[in-house]
Every structure is written in structure tokens, then in C-alpha cells.
Amino acid sequence: MRIVKASEFSLKREVEYGSLEQNLAVKEIIERVRLEGDLAVRHYTEKFDRVAVGELRVEQEEIRAAYEKVEADFLEAIREAAANIRAFHEKQKRHTWMDLQPDGAILGQLIRPLRRVGVYVPGGKAAYPSSVLMNVIPAQVAGVPEIVMATPPATAGEDGINPYILVAAAEAGVREIYRVGGAQAVAALAYGTESIAPVDKIVGPGNIYVALAKRNVYGVVDIDSIAGPSEIVVLADETADPLFVAADLLSQAEHDEMASAILITASERLADQVRSEVERQLESLPRKPIAARSIEDYGAILLTDSLEEGIRAVNQLAPEHLELMVGSPFEILGKIENAGAIFLGDYSSEPVGDYFAGPNHILPTNGTARFSSPLNVDDFLKKSSLIHYSRDALLNNGGKIMTLARHEGLEAHARAIEVRLRKEGK
Amino acid sequence: MRIVKASEFSLKREVEYGSLEQNLAVKEIIERVRLEGDLAVRHYTEKFDRVAVGELRVEQEEIRAAYEKVEADFLEAIREAAANIRAFHEKQKRHTWMDLQPDGAILGQLIRPLRRVGVYVPGGKAAYPSSVLMNVIPAQVAGVPEIVMATPPATAGEDGINPYILVAAAEAGVREIYRVGGAQAVAALAYGTESIAPVDKIVGPGNIYVALAKRNVYGVVDIDSIAGPSEIVVLADETADPLFVAADLLSQAEHDEMASAILITASERLADQVRSEVERQLESLPRKPIAARSIEDYGAILLTDSLEEGIRAVNQLAPEHLELMVGSPFEILGKIENAGAIFLGDYSSEPVGDYFAGPNHILPTNGTARFSSPLNVDDFLKKSSLIHYSRDALLNNGGKIMTLARHEGLEAHARAIEVRLRKEGK
Structure with a gap:
């Protein structure tokens, strides 16, 4: 892991817009689904997922059966996580208000949920039950009456869906689930087919085809922001435990070869210790090849002359995740301008927020924390002005x-x- | 103005994505401004606005001088409008919160203003002082410390800027104004130049080049939604005054040949009366050619069998502006799902909201009220999650x-x- 002067560092990762071929392929898929509906959905599912799908909608029986397949400790943990996420998002709720003026005029803001939202859940190795909770619960707390899910049948090889995903969906309260993935799923949700009624907004992560399809249907429906690769910045002083810092950097690096894990510190001693610890801990990680690549390409330890310079570097990077492992983290909180989620103190390791504490793990990436926010209840509300x-x-x-x-x-x-x-x- | 059955009507206006030439031209402008800064800005200003601009920043003296050029009744009206707009948006303010848990955990949402926002103000006939207020005041109420404006020097032929725009900006509290327009202004705001520091978000309407430039820089900065042509739907019963209905339809139609003005009613008598009134009132309008074209191409009177059917048609159209000219408008408010701004009763003519009452006149168009909202204070706030x-x-x-x-x-x-x-x- 390289150690560089903070003033000499900049992180640049380009936003992925796809190749011309990918863009054209996505446009064609969307157009055919729009015109041919279910027929096109089945065609592309057979072509890309190699599954001749039966009913598009997942039967209630399959959801019930999923509960038999998951472990008790998983079920207990996901239930408690869901309760925490719900409690945190409940605090974001907002209400319609009206201002009655003495001359009889009434002005106000009607604040109401979207009617129907589609949550995309990727298949394969990126099928994360925690992301199901993080996408669904804010919509539910907002009061969205219809929340539907789409996920590729390929998840489980045949047309059965990953049971952990089904259980997470059921625990979050989703009952309407379709076995369809990729650009064809996005098109079906945006325009509707015989089996799938159209939605007002599509959220959730996906591969490049899903991301391009979401960009394409934006305007017909709303979409969430397109997530870039994940990032963590740890701002630490000499009080930080190098074992903790290294472990937290690696927890980000294991996500993706393009993930970025950065330590910012004024302590050369800590910098050296964390560098050694990262190498040591990396050795035994199951996802070592991914994490090593990420550390090599996008990881760095930035040395600063002072904590103040470190804070400036944080604000310039505007990281998705920020850990403050300094003596008095709350005392510098006011100076932190840009970060998606801020973790304070030695025990607030980033996975606490990824899975369990309650705040959303869908966060602005790639420096967009300057102007974007974690997924939240507002993302599923719309406002109308009222003038009488x-x-x-x-x-x-x-x-x-x-x-x-x-x-x-x-x-x-x-x-x-x-x-x-x-x-x-x- | 054609009268049709509501069930047989649909409104389709395509979103404008520009020609390939326009897209390429905008990409080149952005790239050159990014690389060459002020030099490129001056080059394009000379090329497109035919002005060899001196200082890019408007001097305080020019702003002061603008006050000498505007009429007292304008100044009085714009001051009162600004106060109303500020009062309405103050009610939208939100605050950072924290939830202190018994085990010592602290979770929260930091809610803070963006640091620097650029407001684009078009030149020429589309230079509306009211839009300056509507874009600037929500940012100001949000607490954005730096709000800057860009507007083409061509507004006033030479490099003087429309004094009404300058007075509106000064009244709203903007002191940093640049004489630059078009895609070059958007590029300068997004990437910064020697004279213009980069911003975090760009808002405000503009021509196709401005719209394409905003789409291009989205991600580097945040942008507001790209406005489509304006719309009004009047839902009226036999209690409505046909003079009022016709006047309100025309006030929308005069904006733009692509604007859409629609009456929905179950009363054939009202339909006939409004049709005649529109023709009569149209005759003496200064902008008759525009309004007539809009009424002809995108105007319609939709006949329904019942008020309920009318409400369903409203929700399907999801109009930018909706007037409820029915006997008891508040009693049907709960059934109106989709509309940018809702005007209730005979005296709530749409211009009340365009200029004066306080709610924002920048509203979701083209059916996007299903999932989008009027410009509001939230658009200038960002949130960070806090986890301890x-x-x-x-x-x-x-x-x-x-x-x-x-x-x-x-x-x-x-x-x-x-x-x-x-x-x-x-």
C-alpha cells in the first residue's frame, strides 16, 4: 500500500457509460420489451439467463419454502437489522402542511408517497439480502403502497431464486416478485407488460446493462443514482488501533477491484503500522485477489502535516464512507462537509452501517457526496404545491x-x- | 379548440434530446472550457452572443445602476413577491437530528446546505425576473453560502444585462453575477475557470444547448430537472365561470407553441362556452400567434361522464399546473394524486402562483409529477448519515x-x- 503526501494525491475513476455495442444492445432490448411485452421478456431471459422461465411472478409457495432453506441465525439477524433500518427511516418521515392566512388564502405542500416502486436485485455473487432491506424499507416507510421486486432467475441456476433474497424481501414486506433480470427487467418495470404493471420509480444496483437501461428509461420513470465503485476514507490520529484501521480498509477493498480504501493521517508511525497490518491481514482473506488489486490500484495512505489538512483532504474526496478514528471524533464533526456516511470512534466499524445499525448503506459514490445523499425516505415521496x-x-x-x-x-x-x-x- | 372524449385522449410530447450536431457542439464547448478556461468562455461568447466581453463578473456599480432603470411599481411588486416566496420556503427548512440510544450508540442524519450553487438565467425574451427569485430563494433559505448567477451578455444587445434581472438577483441576495450564457456558462460553472470558481449544483432553465450541457456535466455537479414545455389542466364543473377558465388556459398557451392547455369537464355546456371564450379572448392577445398554435396543437377540452372520471384523467396526465374550479375543491383534494401545483377555487388563477403567492413556479412537466416535485429547499440540502x-x-x-x-x-x-x-x- 503506497504512502504519499496528501497534497500530491487525487483519486480519479471514470463513470462507466458502457461501450457503443452495450448501449445499442440495451436500446434494442428496451424497445422490444416496450412493443412485445412478456414475449420479449421471456426471449431475453432465455438468451441471457439460459432459463425458459415459467410464470414470471414468484409464487407465494416459493417464498414460504425459502424460509425452510435459511439458517435460524440468519433469520434472527436479518429481522433485527430490518427493525433497526425501519426505526431509523421512520425518523425521516414528513407530513403535508398548510399555512392558513388571515385573508383566507391557504398555501401548502402536499407530501405523499409514490404509488408504485420497482426494486431491482442483481443475481449471482452480487445478490445481497442486506441491499433488499436497504432499498425496500425506505419506500415502505414513505408509504408506497405497491413495492415490487425483479431479480434474475439465474441467481440459483434454474428458475429458483436465492432463498436469502426471498426471505429478506418477505421480511421487508414485499410480496410481488418477478423472476426477470437485466435490461429487460428495467424495461418491463418502466413500460409494463401483460404480467408486470409499470412503476413510477426504479431503484437498486445492477451490472452495466442494468445501469444503462436505468439511464435510458429515466424520465419515463424516476431512478436512483447510478452507484460507482465503493470507497472508504479513514481519518485517524495516533490514538487509532492499526489493526482496526487495516481491517476496515480491507472490508471495503474486498468488495470490488475498483473499490478504493484510503487512510489519511498525520502520524507516520500509524501509516507504517497500517501498511504492515494490511499486508498481514490480506494474506488470509478468501477474497484476497480482489482486495489486493483494489489496494494496489486505488488504495493509499495519505500523510498530512496536521489534522486540519486531513479534514481538507476528506472534504475534497467527499467519500462514500468516512471513519473518524481520532481522539475526539464528535469535536471535528462540524468541519466534515462532504461524506455519505460518517462513522465515529473505534467501535463504529463500517460493517456496522452496512448491515445493522439502521442508516442506509446505499450512499453517494465518486465524490458526489458534495451534492447527493444516502438513499432515504424523501426519495420515495413527491410534493405538490397547494395554492388557494x-x-x-x-x-x-x-x-x-x-x-x-x-x-x-x-x-x-x-x-x-x-x-x-x-x-x-x- | 377541439372537444374530445376523455377516454380517447392522450398527450404525447417527446423530450428534446437535441440533434447529433447539437450534441457534438456542446461536447466540444464543454471540453474547450474545461481545458482553456476563460479564453474559451470569451471565444464562445464572441462567437454566439457577438459580444467581446470585458470583465466576466458584473460590477456592483452596474447592479446599483439597474435600480435606476426599473419602475417603482415593479420594485415594490418584486419585493413583496420575494418576501412571500421566502416565507413559503422557510416552512420547508429541515434540521440535523441525532438519536441517542441507551447503550451509548448515536445515530443521526446531518442535513446541510450545498456549498456553492450556480443559477443560470437565460437571456432575450425568456429572461424572467420571477424565475430568478424562484431559483435563488430556495437555495438561500437552505443556507447555501455561495449563490452565483450566469446570464448571457446578449440580453441587452451589448454587454449590459437586463436591469430587471439584475434587480431581481440583488433583491434575492445574489452579488456574484457573470455575463456568460449557453453551454459555455454551464461548463464554466461545472469545471471552473480563472474567473469563475466551480459550483456543486447548477439550476435554471435555458435553451437546448444549455439543457444538453447540463445533462453532460451531471455527475460532476448536480443539476435540476430539465424542464419540458409548460402545461395546465383545469378540472371544472358547471359552477365554473367560462371567462375565468378560458383566460387561465390562454395564460398557459401564450408561453410557448408547445405548451398544453386542457380543460376537463363533465359539463357540455361549459365545454361549449369555454371553446367560444378561448376564441374570443385569443383575438386581442399580443402573443396570439404563439397561443393559437399551442391551443391548436396541444390544447383540448376533454368531456367526461363524471367528476370521478375527470379526476382519473388528471392523475393520468399528472399535469404541471392543475386548477380545480369545482364547487368544493378541497373535498376532492385527497383524490388528486399527481400534479406539480394545485390551484383551488375561482380566485386561484395560475399567475397567482407564477409570480406572487410564494410556492415555487419551477414544477415537474411532461407527466413527471408522478415522481417529481416543485423546486424546493431540499434540492439545495445534502444529508450525511452519522453512526457512532x-x-x-x-x-x-x-x-x-x-x-x-x-x-x-x-x-x-x-x-x-x-x-x-x-x-x-x-
Whole structure:
């Protein structure tokens, strides 16, 4: 793991837009699903997942059967995680409000859930039950009445779906699940088919085809942000335990060869210790090839002259995950401007947030924490403005409204007011 | 204005993605501004706006001088509008919260403003002072410390800027204004130049080049949604005054040839009356050619069998603006699912909301009210999750976190917990 001066470091990973071939393939899939519905969905499922799928919708019986296949300790842990995630997101709930004014005018903001949301769950090695909870529960807490899931049948080789995914979905409260993946799933959710009613928003991670398909249908439906590779920054001083720091860096590095794990510290001693610890701990990791690649290509230890310089480096990187392993982490919290999730203190290892504590693990990547937020209840709410002007309110303010309209050259706007004032004899 | 059965109507206006030439031109502009900074900005300003611009930043003296050029009634009206807009958006403010748990864990959501926001203001006939207020004030209420504006010098022919725009900006509190427009302005705001520091988010309407440039820089910065042509739906019963309905439809139609104005009613009598009134009122409008084209191409009167059917049609159209001109508008409000802004009753003409009442006039178009919201304070806030686990919290929950990590095959995640439990002798 290289040690470099913070001032000489920059992290650049390009956003993946896919090749021209991939883009054209996705456009064709979407177009065919839009025109041919289920027929096209089955065609692409056979072509890409090599499964001749029967009913697209997963039977309740299969969901019940999944419970027989998962271990008791898994079920207990996922139930408690779901309860924690629900409790955290409940605190984000918002309500419609109205402001009643003395002249009879009423202004307000109606805050209501989307009607129908689709959650995409990838198959294969990226099938994470925790992500099912993190995508579904905020929508549910927002009050979305219809939450549906799509996941490729290939997950389990035939057309059975990974039982851990089914149990997580059932625990989160999802009952409508379709065995369809890839761009064809995104197209089906956006436009609807005979079997699958269209949704208003699609969330959840996926491979490059899924990401391109989501970009393509954006506007027809809403989408969540396209996740880049994962990142962790640990800001540590000499009080930090190098074993903890190294373990946390590696927990990020094992995700993906493009993941980035960075330590920022003013302590040369800690820097050296963490470098050795990373090498030592890496040796026995089952996912060593991935983690080693990530550490090599995107990992770094940044040496700073001071904690202040370290904080500046954090704000510039705007990391997805930030751990503050310094003596008094709360005392520097106000200076941390940009980070998706902030973990404070020695016991707040990043996996605490990945799985269990309650905050969402779907976070802004690639420096977008400057302007983006963790997935949250607001992402499943829409607002409508409410405007009720009384007769008095219009009589009092109509003249000023006409003045502004006429200064913008919009005479018909002014006349819409004028026709009312005239009727009132003004 | 055609009268059709509601069940036989659908409104389709394609989203504008620009021609290949336009897309390539925008990519080149962005690339050159990114590489050459001010030099490229000046080059394109000379090329497109035909202005050899001096200082890019507008002097405070020019802003002061603008006050001499605007009428007193305009100043009074815009000040009162700004106060109303500020009051409405103040009610949307949100605060950081933390949840302190008995085992010492602390979870929370930090809710903070973006650091720097750029507001684009188009030149020429689309230079609307009201839009300056509507874009700037929510950012200001959110607490954004740096709000900058960019607007093309061509607005006033030479390199002076429309004084109404400058006064609106000053009243809203913007002091940092640059005379630059088009894709070059968007590129400068996104990447920064010698004169213009980069921003975190760009908002505000513009022509196709501005819209394409915003799409291109999305990810480097955040952007607002790309506005489509404007829409109004009036849902009316036999109690509605046909003069009012016709005037309100025309106030939308005069915006743009692609604007859409639709009346939905179960009353054939009202339908006939509104049709005649629209024709009559249209005759004397200064923007008659635009409004007539809009009414002809995208206007319609939809006849329904009942108010219920009318409400269903509204929810399907998900209009930008909705007026409820029915006997008891509040009594049907709960059934209206999708609309950007809802105007209730005879005196709540749409221009009331365009200019003055307080709610934002930047609203979701083209059916996106199904999942999008009016511009609001949240659009200028970002959230960070906060996770502090105490020693006790980790000892109590570490085992479950490790179970979940291992079920997902992420051993390094489990070990990040294990290394801590071991140190505690567990």
C-alpha cells in the first residue's frame, strides 16, 4: 500500500457509460420489451439467463419454502437489522402542511408517497439480502403502497431464486416478485407488460446493462443514482488501533477491484503500522485477489502535516464512507462537509452501517457526496404545491401580480387576473 | 379548440434530446472550457452572443445602476413577491437530528446546505425576473453560502444585462453575477475557470444547448430537472365561470407553441362556452400567434361522464399546473394524486402562483409529477448519515453483524468486527 503526501494525491475513476455495442444492445432490448411485452421478456431471459422461465411472478409457495432453506441465525439477524433500518427511516418521515392566512388564502405542500416502486436485485455473487432491506424499507416507510421486486432467475441456476433474497424481501414486506433480470427487467418495470404493471420509480444496483437501461428509461420513470465503485476514507490520529484501521480498509477493498480504501493521517508511525497490518491481514482473506488489486490500484495512505489538512483532504474526496478514528471524533464533526456516511470512534466499524445499525448503506459514490445523499425516505415521496387564494387575497394582490406579468411581456397572464377583478367591479 | 372524449385522449410530447450536431457542439464547448478556461468562455461568447466581453463578473456599480432603470411599481411588486416566496420556503427548512440510544450508540442524519450553487438565467425574451427569485430563494433559505448567477451578455444587445434581472438577483441576495450564457456558462460553472470558481449544483432553465450541457456535466455537479414545455389542466364543473377558465388556459398557451392547455369537464355546456371564450379572448392577445398554435396543437377540452372520471384523467396526465374550479375543491383534494401545483377555487388563477403567492413556479412537466416535485429547499440540502457505536453496542450486536456479513460471503467485513471483539476478549 503506497504512502504519499496528501497534497500530491487525487483519486480519479471514470463513470462507466458502457461501450457503443452495450448501449445499442440495451436500446434494442428496451424497445422490444416496450412493443412485445412478456414475449420479449421471456426471449431475453432465455438468451441471457439460459432459463425458459415459467410464470414470471414468484409464487407465494416459493417464498414460504425459502424460509425452510435459511439458517435460524440468519433469520434472527436479518429481522433485527430490518427493525433497526425501519426505526431509523421512520425518523425521516414528513407530513403535508398548510399555512392558513388571515385573508383566507391557504398555501401548502402536499407530501405523499409514490404509488408504485420497482426494486431491482442483481443475481449471482452480487445478490445481497442486506441491499433488499436497504432499498425496500425506505419506500415502505414513505408509504408506497405497491413495492415490487425483479431479480434474475439465474441467481440459483434454474428458475429458483436465492432463498436469502426471498426471505429478506418477505421480511421487508414485499410480496410481488418477478423472476426477470437485466435490461429487460428495467424495461418491463418502466413500460409494463401483460404480467408486470409499470412503476413510477426504479431503484437498486445492477451490472452495466442494468445501469444503462436505468439511464435510458429515466424520465419515463424516476431512478436512483447510478452507484460507482465503493470507497472508504479513514481519518485517524495516533490514538487509532492499526489493526482496526487495516481491517476496515480491507472490508471495503474486498468488495470490488475498483473499490478504493484510503487512510489519511498525520502520524507516520500509524501509516507504517497500517501498511504492515494490511499486508498481514490480506494474506488470509478468501477474497484476497480482489482486495489486493483494489489496494494496489486505488488504495493509499495519505500523510498530512496536521489534522486540519486531513479534514481538507476528506472534504475534497467527499467519500462514500468516512471513519473518524481520532481522539475526539464528535469535536471535528462540524468541519466534515462532504461524506455519505460518517462513522465515529473505534467501535463504529463500517460493517456496522452496512448491515445493522439502521442508516442506509446505499450512499453517494465518486465524490458526489458534495451534492447527493444516502438513499432515504424523501426519495420515495413527491410534493405538490397547494395554492388557494380567497376573493380578498386576489383583490389585495391582483394589481401586483398584473404588474409582474406585464413586465415579463405575458399579457394573457395579466388578463387572467384582470377578468376576475373586473367581475368584482375593480 | 377541439372537444374530445376523455377516454380517447392522450398527450404525447417527446423530450428534446437535441440533434447529433447539437450534441457534438456542446461536447466540444464543454471540453474547450474545461481545458482553456476563460479564453474559451470569451471565444464562445464572441462567437454566439457577438459580444467581446470585458470583465466576466458584473460590477456592483452596474447592479446599483439597474435600480435606476426599473419602475417603482415593479420594485415594490418584486419585493413583496420575494418576501412571500421566502416565507413559503422557510416552512420547508429541515434540521440535523441525532438519536441517542441507551447503550451509548448515536445515530443521526446531518442535513446541510450545498456549498456553492450556480443559477443560470437565460437571456432575450425568456429572461424572467420571477424565475430568478424562484431559483435563488430556495437555495438561500437552505443556507447555501455561495449563490452565483450566469446570464448571457446578449440580453441587452451589448454587454449590459437586463436591469430587471439584475434587480431581481440583488433583491434575492445574489452579488456574484457573470455575463456568460449557453453551454459555455454551464461548463464554466461545472469545471471552473480563472474567473469563475466551480459550483456543486447548477439550476435554471435555458435553451437546448444549455439543457444538453447540463445533462453532460451531471455527475460532476448536480443539476435540476430539465424542464419540458409548460402545461395546465383545469378540472371544472358547471359552477365554473367560462371567462375565468378560458383566460387561465390562454395564460398557459401564450408561453410557448408547445405548451398544453386542457380543460376537463363533465359539463357540455361549459365545454361549449369555454371553446367560444378561448376564441374570443385569443383575438386581442399580443402573443396570439404563439397561443393559437399551442391551443391548436396541444390544447383540448376533454368531456367526461363524471367528476370521478375527470379526476382519473388528471392523475393520468399528472399535469404541471392543475386548477380545480369545482364547487368544493378541497373535498376532492385527497383524490388528486399527481400534479406539480394545485390551484383551488375561482380566485386561484395560475399567475397567482407564477409570480406572487410564494410556492415555487419551477414544477415537474411532461407527466413527471408522478415522481417529481416543485423546486424546493431540499434540492439545495445534502444529508450525511452519522453512526457512532459504543463499546457496549458493538459487543451486543457484533455477532449478528458477522452472521450477516458471512452469509454474503464478505469475510473481511466480518473480520473488521471480529478484530474488535477479540481485543475486548470476546
